[in-house]
Amino acid sequence: MTAANAGQAQEKGQAQNDNGRDLPLKTLADYTPFERFTPLESWAPCIPGGIEAQPFVLPPGYTQEIVDVEDFAGDRTKDLWDMNTQNESGKEKGRYIYRTHEVGAGNGSDPTRDPNGSQVTVTDLQTGATNVVAERPDFERFDGIVWTPRGTILVGEETTRAQRRDPQVLQAEAGLVYEFFLDEDDPTRLNPTREEIADAADGTLDEENELLVDGTTDIAQDGIRARPALGSKSHEGMRFDKEGFYYGISEVNGGAVYRFVPDEPGDLSTGELQALRTANGRTGECTWVPLDRTLVQVNADVEARRVQANGYQRPEDVETTTSTGRDVNNGQ
Numbered sequence: 001m002t003a004a005n006a007g008q009a010q011e012k013g014q015a016q017n018d019n020g021r022d023l024p025l026k027t028l029a030d031y032t033p034f035e036r037f038t039p040l041e042s043w044a045p046c047i048p049g050g051i052e053a054q055p056f057v058l059p060p061g062y063t064q065e066i067v068d069v070e071d072f073a074g075d076r077t078k079d080l081w082d083m084n085t086q087n088e089s090g091k092e093k094g095r096y097i098y099r100t101h102e103v104g105a106g107n108g109s110d111p112t113r114d115p116n117g118s119q120v121t122v123t124d125l126q127t128g129a130t131n132v133v134a135e136r137p138d139f140e141r142f143d144g145i146v147w148t149p150r151g152t153i154l155v156g157e158e159t160t161r162a163q164r165r166d167p168q169v170l171q172a173e174a175g176l177v178y179e180f181f182l183d184e185d186d187p188t189r190l191n192p193t194r195e196e197i198a199d200a201a202d203g204t205l206d207e208e209n210e211l212l213v214d215g216t217t218d219i220a221q222d223g224i225r226a227r228p229a230l231g232s233k234s235h236e237g238m239r240f241d242k243e244g245f246y247y248g249i250s251e252v253n254g255g256a257v258y259r260f261v262p263d264e265p266g267d268l269s270t271g272e273l274q275a276l277r278t279a280n281g282r283t284g285e286c287t288w289v290p291l292d293r294t295l296v297q298v299n300a301d302v303e304a305r306r307v308q309a310n311g312y313q314r315p316e317d318v319e320t321t322t323s324t325g326r327d328v329n330n331g332q
Helices: 296-306
Strands: 002-006 014-016 022-024 062-066 081-086 096-101 119-124 130-135 142-147 153-157 177-180 224-226 238-240 246-249 253-255 257-264 267-278 286-290
Touching: 119 142, 142 238, 253 296, 267 296
Parallel strands: 081 142
Antiparallel strands: 002 062, 014 022, 081 096, 096 119, 096 142, 119 130, 142 153, 153 177, 177 224, 238 246, 246 257, 257 267, 267 286
C-alpha cells in the first residue's frame, strides 16, 4: 500500500514498526479538487521493487512512500486486500487506514477453507501495527469501504448470491452493507454503545415477518449492523455527497447506479433507495427512480431492472470528492 501526499501537506515525523520500516506519523493528504490538479501528460507504468520502491510516477508537488505491504500484515489478517479508507474526521484524523479482505464466507465443516469469513482490518500509520476490527463466518467478499459523515465505516459485500446468508437478514439473496461503530477515542476498535437498535416495544417490530424497522432481526448491541435498506446486491464503490446521500453501484453486467436518501439525516437504517435512469439508457440528464423498500432488501438488481434503470457493464468505483463528500480544506 502506497500513500501519495501533496507537497504542501503538513510536516511528518517518523516512527518504525516491527518490520523495521519507517512510517509517517501523519499521512492525511492535502485535499486537491480536480480543478486544482495537474495530471501527468501521458500514461506511466507502475514500477515494482519492494518496500523501498517509488512505484508510481506522480505529478510535480507530490511524494510517495509505502506504508504497508500485504506480506507483512501478520498471521491474524487475511490476504486479498481490496479497498481502503482513512478516518477523515474525529480524533487523530488521517492516522488510521481501514482495509477490506475479499475472501469468501467461512465454512467450519470444510478444513480447506477459512472458518472465520471475511474481515476488516486497521493499520495505525504512526506505529505500523495492523489489527483485526471485525470478522464473522457469514461475512463474504468484503470489498468497498468508506468513512461516513458520522465517524463510522461502511463495508460492502461484493457478491451476487450469498454463499452464507446473514442469519439476521435472511431475506437478502446477495451482498449486504454493514456499518461498524468505532470507538471515538480509539478508532482501532468497535464501541457497541454507539450502535442504536430499533425498539420493538415502540411498534417497530413487523408482526408478519418479525423484522425490526431496519430490516434485520438483530437485537445484539455489538457495534455491527447490517444496512439492508442500502440494497442486497454486489457492492463495490461507495461514497456520500454533501447532503449526506449515499451512492453505490452493483458490480454485475447490466449493473445500476444507486442513490440512498435516508429518512433521517445520517441514519442509514431506513430510507429510499433509488436507481439512475436516462432517456437513452446510457447517457444524458438523469432522474432518480424510487425503488420498493422491501424488494431492494431481497435483490436490488431485480428491482432496478423492473423500473428500467440504466444498466452498465460491471460499474465499480464511485467518486464524490472525499468519502464523506466534504472538501476538508475548505471546511465544507
